Amino acid sequence: DQQVKQNSPSLSVQEGRISILNCDYTNSMFDYFLWYKKYPAEGPTFLISISSIKDKNEDGRFTVFLNKSAKHLSLHIVPSQPGDSAVYFCAASGGNQFYFGTGTSLTVIP
Amino acid sequence: NAGVMQNPRHLVRRRGQEARLRCSPMKGHSHVYWYRQLPEEGLKFMVYLQKENIIDESGMPKERFSAEFPKEGPSILRIQQVVRGDSAAYFCASSVLDSSYNEQFFGPGTRLTVL
Numbered sequence: 001d002q003q004v005k006q007n008s009p010s011l012s013v014q015e016g017r018i019s020i021l022n023c024d025y026t027n028s029m030f031d032y033f034l035w036y037k038k039y040p041a042e043g044p045t046f047l048i049s050i051s052s053i054k055d056k057n058e059d060g061r062f063t064v065f066l067n068k069s070a071k072h073l074s075l076h077i078v079p080s081q082p083g084d085s086a087v088y089f090c091a092a093s094g095g096n097q098f099y100f101g102t103g104t105s106l107t108v109i110p
Numbered sequence: 111n112a113g114v115m116q117n118p119r120h121l122v123r124r125r126g127q128e129a130r131l132r133c134s135p136m137k138g139h140s141h142v143y144w145y146r147q148l149p150e151e152g153l154k155f156m157v158y159l160q161k162e163n164i165i166d167e168s169g170m171p172k173e174r175f176s177a178e179f180p181k182e183g184p185s186i187l188r189i190q191q192v193v194r195g196d197s198a199a200y201f202c203a204s205s206v207l208d209s210s211y212n213e214q215f216f217g218p219g220t221r222l223t224v225l
Contacts, residue, residue: 004152034213043114043201043216044153089152096166098143098214100153 003027004092006101014109019077021104023090026071030092030099035064035075038087038103047088048075080108112137114204114217115184122223129189129196131220135204142185143214144177147199159185192224 005024013019021035031052036044050057050064050073057064063076077084087103115134123129135142140161145153155169159179170177174192179185189196199221203214 002152006152036216041218043116043203043218045216046213049213091153096158097155097169098153099155100145102150102152 002102003030004090004099004101006088006090006104008104009102010105010107012107012109013080015082016079019075019080019084019106019108021075021077021088021090021106023073023075023101024071025073025092025099027092027094027099028068028071029094032093033064033066033073034091034093034098035062036089036091036100037084038089044089077106080106082108082110084108114139114202114215116200116202116217116220118220119218120221120223122225123192124225125193126191129192129222129224131187131189131200131202131222132184133187133202133204133217134184135202136215139204139206139215141205141207142179143203143205144185144187145201145203147201147219149198153201156187189222192222194224197222197224 034049035047037047038044048062048064066073085108087105089103090101091098142159144156147153157170157177158166174190176188199219201219203216205212205214
């Protein structure tokens, strides 16, 4: 039972344009959401987070939006850079456990 | 401050053997989490431990898998009598406090291959 879903396995974007990665969740008890970035042969690294009391959190080129009524969050990267090419996982937590999506592989084309 | 360390990075075992995966959390972190990533899948929670305590093992298979986080030394994930389906990347993560509103820092993972 996949409680966090990333329906797009891959995404290609031109350098300088906006990348939008989407994530849906099913459990309304989740109150903390994170995005992780993962390069091949490395562990995930934390990117940005948002708690359920907010609907937007911004950190440099990265912005996470949370729509609680739709149980949807998205990560915007603007402008996209070739170094952003990686697999992005969204994660949600309502307690001890983090539930991860299956990841979206982002390719930024120079 | 060294990050989360995992060893070995790659482990090859034959069916029926035991696999031991080690995780040293970041300095000052007393909370450890183990995840498994099967091919083409996301990270799946296995177990959450604090020093000498298993807090949540709801993601652990009921048989052959065990985990510990002793007072001294690394956390160990042990898989007995491995089968081909155990082949996966195993990641551990640590945090200063429990998961609520705290990011987890991940190690580089151990890739287990069962022949």
